[in-house]
Amino acid sequence: MKTLSENSCFGGMQGVYSHASEACKCDMTFGLFLPAEAADGPVPVLWFLSGLTCTHENAMVKAGAQCWAAEQGIALVFPDTSPRGADVPDDEAYDLGQGAGFYIDATEAPWDRHFKMWTYVAEELPKLLGDNFPLDMARQSITGHSMGGHGALTMAMALKGRFRSVSAFAPICHPTNSDWGRKQFAAYWGDEAQWGPHDATMLMQGMGFDGPVLIDTGTDDQFGDLLGTEHLAEAMAKRRQEGHIRLQKSYDHSYFFVASFMEDHVAFHAEALYR
Amino acid sequence: MKTLSENSCFGGMQGVYSHASEACKCDMTFGLFLPAEAADGPVPVLWFLSGLTCTHENAMVKAGAQCWAAEQGIALVFPDTSPRGADVPDDEAYDLGQGAGFYIDATEAPWDRHFKMWTYVAEELPKLLGDNFPLDMARQSITGHSMGGHGALTMAMALKGRFRSVSAFAPICHPTNSDWGRKQFAAYWGDEAQWGPHDATMLMQGMGFDGPVLIDTGTDDQFGDLLGTEHLAEAMAKRRQEGHIRLQKSYDHSYFFVASFMEDHVAFHAEALYR
Secondary structure (H helix, E strand, O other): OEEEEEEEEOOEEEEEEEEEEOOOOEEEEEEEEEOHHHHHOOEEEEEEEOOOOOOOHHHHHHOOHHHHHHHHOOEEEEEOOOOOOOOOOOOOOOOOOOOOOOOOEOOOOOOOOOOEHHHHHHHHHHHHHHHHOOEEEEEEEEEEEOHHHHHHHHHHHHOOOOEEEEEEEOOOOOHHHOHHHHHHHHHHHOOHHHOOOOOHHHHHHOOOOOOOEEEEEEOOOOOHHHHOHHHHHHHHHHOOOOEEEEEEOOOOOOHHHHHHHHHHHHHHHHHHHOO | OEEEEEEEEOOEEEEEEEEEEOOOOEEEEEEEEEOHHHHHOOEEEEEEEOOOOOOOHHHHHHOOHHHHHHHHOOEEEEEOOOOOOOOOOOOOOOOOOOOOOOOOEOOOOOHHHOOEHHHHHHHHHHHHHHHHOOEEEEEEEEEEEOHHHHHHHHHHHHOOOOEEEEEEEOOOOOHHHOHHHHHHHHHHHOOHHHOOOOOHHHHHHOOOOOOOEEEEEEOOOOOHHHHOHHHHHHHHHHOOOOEEEEEEOOOOOOHHHHHHHHHHHHHHHHHHHOO
């Protein structure tokens, strides 16, 4: 593991690290914020999964999360959204290939060699973090934005018992029913019959989540039709899932929206992590 | 004036606008955050002047200032740091030409046609803002980062009575005595005998500031030797200038540092603006 940068930040440390990833077969970069409390022992962890086109950096510099994580004594992990590099396949479209890993393991060429973001975020990176930093991996929660909201919701439900709470900002809620989802699943997984159960609405209809859920989406989200919020809302209400779905008046899909509600999300997770 | 974007943000609106600048003879872009209170009438204004290489955007997305400005009901202005465009002269170095206006009016070719950032920030932009937005121009304060801290301090002192309070993050304090200053003043103004009184330490030795001053600089600032904090500290102490100079342990020059102390700065200005 290589330290790319470490900056003092809200009494703690915002680091950026890279490492050779076995899952993605390339170097991967991630951001990690450690609050001051990490000097005295392991702290709980909140994952932030980012959206299409993002690297580890966008949320790290734009979401204003460190302020609230420092207040709560919680670490923040900012993974990248895909494998990267000259050897890694890409596509001209912003929503396929590099920057668009969709938090799934591809099985179709040319993506199947590197695009293993599920394994990377669910297995490889947690192990690396637990082995190298003062993190209490028994206390984890997860959030994300857009494609990263899809990632957060599907991981929270599929990895039963891993996360104490899940939240999302403008998540892609029903990818098998949206152009943000069908296109990528077809490319990474091929025929629809082979698609994995990586759809938050379908997982909510099935197993649900054993903990609280918080969803914020703007009423003026320019990608609102692609998100399918109504499907997740229906599924949550139907199974009486513990949670809040909030439609925030006049907010859009930007990081200005994410930053505006970050305090609420970190406080929501802190309650679950310190319960 | 053209609206480039408007995003809901912390209950208010983060806008980006461009206009043909008379002072700079090119189109100029600025960011303006209006808190919710602006819907009911004019609100006080806090200027944020940015540092070398920055546009209007860096502080707007990285400093986390909107959160605290919304809490205090204060507008934020984020001007660009120089004229821009294919017709505007530039230099290969990051610290001269576009992105490095230094908040002064150039008199030397090739800079003298466009590089009029003093006039732009001190005269043209305030007039445009006052004419077009619900801003109470009788209640203004100013802050900035690095080169923008130099701009904030020199404007606060030179424009007597304009600003109720001034603060700065890692400001260039004594540019006539630093490679961040001498190089640019020589290029924009020519012979040293012609240099204007745009040096915070010299202005502090002279007129000082009629109001409170807050300076934050990191003890691990990688550009610490270029900032000359000791000269401003000496000048402030000598004239018994009302103010705080804080050396923040282990912080560097980055926006992680700026964001970490933004709450303090906005609260400091709010106290002066609502006095």
